[in-house]
Amino acid sequence: MPRFRAQEAVTDSLKKSGLFKETKTNEMCLRICSRSKDVVEPMIKPQWYVQCSDMGNEALNALAVMKIGSWRLSQASILLIGRVNLWLHNIRDWCVSRQLWWGHRVPAWYVVFEGDNNEEFGRFFERWVVARSEEEAQALADQKYEGKKFRLEQDSDVLDRWFSSGLFPLSVLGWPDDTKDFRTFYPNSVVETVHDILFFWVARMVMLGIILGGNVPFRKVYLHPMVRDAHGRKMSKGLGNVIDLVDIINGITLECLHDRLLEGNLDRKELDKVREGQLKDFPDGIAECGADALRFSLISYTAQTDKINLVIQRVVVTVSGVTNFGMQYGLL
Incomplete structure (x- = not known):
C-alpha cells in the first residue's frame, strides 16, 4: 500500500476504534532525495545478518601477529591498530542485505506454495532456504516439504559491497572450488589500501578468510595516504x-x-x-x-x-x- 494511502487507512482505523483524538497542523523537516526529489521516509524491512562475535575474536587473534605498516611507521599506525582492535572488541552483527539494483544476489530462496498471497512474500521466516545455488535450494526444500507443490523465489536484495569485496582474496584464486591456484597462493602475502577502510574491508577480509578459507587472507597490511583535494x-x-x-x-x-x-x-x-x-x-x-x-x-x-x-x-x-x-x- 502506498504510504499516503496507508496514513489515511491508519487514521480511519483509529476513528472506527474510537481511539482517534484530533488532527493538528505540524511543521516538520522532510528529507528529500537529491536524485529523485521524492520524500524520503524510513521503512522497516526484514534484513539478513551475519553473526560476527566468533569471527571477530578470530580476527583479533590474527591481527595480533600480522604486520600493519604505512609509508612511515609512526604513532599514527599504532593509533590505527588500536582503533581496529576496539572495533573488533565491540563488534555487532553485520547487516549484509541491501535494497539496490546492482550487486551479488542474496543466496536465499523463499518457498511459495500454491494459493499463497503475493503480499505475504517473506513473511514466514521458516520458509527461507539458504544455499549455494538454486539447485541446492530446491533439493533442501524438496526434503523439507516433501509431497507439497511449491516454487522457489530468490530474494531480490543484494549483498553489502563490503561482504562481496571481502571475498576478493578467496574468489580471485578460484574459491569455493579447490583449485591449484588456491592451494598454491592462499594466503596472499600483502594487501595495500588506505586507513579509512581498515575495518570495513581489511578486518572483514580477515574474518571471512579465516572462516571460509581456513587461514588469514594475507600476512601484511600496507597503508598509503589518501589523496584529497x-x-x-x-x-x-x-x-x-x-x-x-x-x-x-x-x-x-x-x-x-x-x-x-x-x-x-x-x-x-x-x-x-x-x-x-x-x-x-x-x-x-x-x-x-x-x-x-x-x-x-x-x-x-x-x-x-x-x-x-x-x-x-x-x-x-x-x-x-x-x-x-x-x-x-x-x-x-
Whole structure:
C-alpha cells in the first residue's frame, strides 16, 4: 500500500476504534532525495545478518601477529591498530542485505506454495532456504516439504559491497572450488589500501578468510595516504571535486572542467557552487604538467602518513623547477 494511502487507512482505523483524538497542523523537516526529489521516509524491512562475535575474536587473534605498516611507521599506525582492535572488541552483527539494483544476489530462496498471497512474500521466516545455488535450494526444500507443490523465489536484495569485496582474496584464486591456484597462493602475502577502510574491508577480509578459507587472507597490511583535494576534502562525485590525473598530465581548460560536471548527477544549485569553486581554484584551468612532474610532486607528499591534500599549483611549480634545472645544466 502506498504510504499516503496507508496514513489515511491508519487514521480511519483509529476513528472506527474510537481511539482517534484530533488532527493538528505540524511543521516538520522532510528529507528529500537529491536524485529523485521524492520524500524520503524510513521503512522497516526484514534484513539478513551475519553473526560476527566468533569471527571477530578470530580476527583479533590474527591481527595480533600480522604486520600493519604505512609509508612511515609512526604513532599514527599504532593509533590505527588500536582503533581496529576496539572495533573488533565491540563488534555487532553485520547487516549484509541491501535494497539496490546492482550487486551479488542474496543466496536465499523463499518457498511459495500454491494459493499463497503475493503480499505475504517473506513473511514466514521458516520458509527461507539458504544455499549455494538454486539447485541446492530446491533439493533442501524438496526434503523439507516433501509431497507439497511449491516454487522457489530468490530474494531480490543484494549483498553489502563490503561482504562481496571481502571475498576478493578467496574468489580471485578460484574459491569455493579447490583449485591449484588456491592451494598454491592462499594466503596472499600483502594487501595495500588506505586507513579509512581498515575495518570495513581489511578486518572483514580477515574474518571471512579465516572462516571460509581456513587461514588469514594475507600476512601484511600496507597503508598509503589518501589523496584529497587542496582543501582536505575527500574526492567524490557528490562534491564534484574529483581531479583526473590525466588532466594534470595533459592539461585542461576551465571550460572543459565545467563540462565534466555535467556528466555527473549534481543538483543545479550544487553545480553552480562547484563551478564557483573550480573558478577559484583553477581560474586558468590546469596547465600541462607531464607525468614526471606529477610523480615528483606525489613523492614529495609521502612524508604525510594518512592524507595528501593535492594542491595542483604545487605540481605546476614543480614543472617550472624541473624546466629551470634542465635548462641550467643543458638538459633541455
